[in-house]
Amino acid sequence: MKSLKLILTILIAAIAVVGLVLYILILTGKSTGNGMIVAGEILVGVTALIAIFFGIKNLATNPEALKKSIISIAVLAIIVILSYVSASDTLRQVGDISIDAGTSKWVGAGIYMFYFLAAIAILAMIGFGIKKSLNR
Secondary structure (H helix, E strand, O other), X not given: XXXXXXXXXXXXXXXXXXXXXXXXXXXXXXXXOHHHHHHHHHHHHHHHHHHHHHHHHHHHHOHHHHHHHHHHHHHHHHHHHHHHHHOOOOOEEEOOEEEOHHHHHHHHHHHHHHHHHHHHXXXXXXXXXXXXXXXX
């Protein structure tokens, strides 16, 4: 465990040094910042891969969490399907921009998903508030 901590500390220090060098290059005008953007994109990608790996590892080692995750994903999929079916696919004209039927359908689905999830959140807060006040 100590060796992993040492390796991670060295890795963090190396990333910090690279960031500092890229920052100084930008300040001195020798770089336009593209290197910093690429380094940021790489770090975001590596961080996402690590998060996904440990999330999947946790699900594989904890069957109860896997069951809850599958149920949550199924509920979200049902909400997405209901939102998509509810959305209109009419053509829209917004100023000089013409929005096609597919884009209009997905935007409407996103708006309906927001409404569904907001309603669920509000009802959950009210329900838990009532439950908490009844338990006192």
